[in-house]
Amino acid sequence: MKYRACICGGGNLGHVVAGFLAAQDNCEVNLLTRQPERWQRQLEITTPEGEVLKGQLQTVSSEPAEVVRGADIVLLCLPGFSIASVLRQIAPALSPQTTVGSIVSSTGFFEEALHILPEGTPLFGFQRVPFISRMEEYGHSAHLLGRRPLMRIGMERVVNRERLKEQLEELFHIPVEVLGSYYEASISNSNPILHPARLYTMWKDWQPGITYPRNCAFYGEWTDEASAIYIEMDKELHDLLKELPVSADCLPTVLDYYESHDAPSLTRKLRSIKAFQGILSPMKETAEGFVPDLRSRYFTEDFPYGLNLLRQLAKEKNVNTPTMDEVQRWGQQMIRYADNND
Numbered sequence: 467m468k469y470r471a472c473i474c475g476g477g478n479l480g481h482v483v484a485g486f487l488a489a490q491d492n493c494e495v496n497l498l499t500r501q502p503e504r505w506q507r508q509l510e511i512t513t514p515e516g517e518v519l520k521g522q523l524q525t526v527s528s529e530p531a532e533v534v535r536g537a538d539i540v541l542l543c544l545p546g547f548s549i550a551s552v553l554r555q556i557a558p559a560l561s562p563q564t565t566v567g568s569i570v571s572s573t574g575f576f577e578e579a580l581h582i583l584p585e586g587t588p589l590f591g592f593q594r595v596p597f598i599s600r601m602e603e604y605g606h607s608a609h610l611l612g613r614r615p616l617m618r619i620g621m622e623r624v625v626n627r628e629r630l631k632e633q634l635e636e637l638f639h640i641p642v643e644v645l646g647s648y649y650e651a652s653i654s655n656s657n658p659i660l661h662p663a664r665l666y667t668m669w670k671d672w673q674p675g676i677t678y679p680r681n682c683a684f685y686g687e688w689t690d691e692a693s694a695i696y697i698e699m700d701k702e703l704h705d706l707l708k709e710l711p712v713s714a715d716c717l718p719t720v721l722d723y724y725e726s727h728d729a730p731s732l733t734r735k736l737r738s739i740k741a742f743q744g745i746l747s748p749m750k751e752t753a754e755g756f757v758p759d760l761r762s763r764y765f766t767e768d769f770p771y772g773l774n775l776l777r778q779l780a781k782e783k784n785v786n787t788p789t790m791d792e793v794q795r796w797g798q799q800m801i802r803y804a805d806n807n808d
Contacts, residue, residue, distance in 0.1 A: 472533045474498040475543035481608035482599035485509030488521025496525045496533035505605035512609045534559040540566045546573025546771025553582040572654035573771035593618035593651040598741045612741035617642045620651025650716040655700045658772030661764045663696035666793045669758050677755030685742035693729035698789040709783035760804035769797035
């Protein structure tokens with residue numbers, strides 16, 4: 467079967483997903499991006515094995531009608547702050563049979579899609595991103611640094627779940643497990659608490675005027691303090707899960723997921739993951755030294771659209787989340803400072 471896919475978004479994941487799918491004989495790929503003039507039609511994706519995949523894009527446009535209409539699958543590869551606006555843009559161009567999904571579900575995709583898209587639009591979302599991605603040259607090349615051994619997918623309004631499961635397995639070449647509820651895909655103990663835990667412990671004492679002599683490795687220099695905060699937030703998340711319509715084992719704890727038993731062993735594990743090597747912290751260089759980049763997606767994505775979603779659900783269900791609350795308050799202060807000093 468020949469699939470027609472439209473990828474929305476031109477970030478790291480957008481590059482890799484579009485190139486990976488376009489390199490297959492069974493998929494035609496269009497791209498929706500704000501900067502179509504910067505894209506070449508051929509994308510080159512380097513795999514962990516050193517293979518270079520070459521995918522030919524059919525149409526690249528900033529106009530939804532040119533790339534969305536007629537697609538079998540529309541896949542959002544977008545930060546949380548872009549999801550609602552792009553859903554509104556694509557809604558008029560959707561056909562009744564088009565399935566809409568998101569490469570990231572933990573930043574409110576299902577909540578926004580159920581509200582914005584036409585009633586009955588089939589939806590799916592990944593619990594965790596299938597690829598670890600890094601752009602090399604915008605609009606031309608990127609690196610697929612790692613891939614999940616299993617994709618867990620939430621679905622809503624999908625009549626034939628088995629058929630969509632098989633389609634996604636065929637497109638991504640990764641086995642798929644269909645989750646029982648879209649909550650199970652939306653609630654994640656990955657980026658929404660992983661990134662804030664590290665940021666908080668690095669810079670909770672930062673004030674304007676403080677600079678650092680270098681940009682440290684985000685994972686390569688991960689600390690036991692960050693691991694301890696991460697574990698505490700994960701415990702609070704699992705308290706929330708007990709109050710939601712999800713299966714008891716829908717999400718492993720971070721200790722189980724990373725095959726660890728305490729904060730020091732989790733630190734060692736995170737420092738050792740090959741795909742994380744070389745990833746620097748979100749910082750920018752000034753004349754005086756390095757400072758936190760409060761406009762990076764680690765701040766603009768994971769606090770207002772990741773961690774905040776978990777806290778809102780916890781508040782609705784009367785679940786106490788003191789560690790999440792403390793980290794979120796700090797993150798909001800940093801974002802407010804950036805807003806007031808741009």
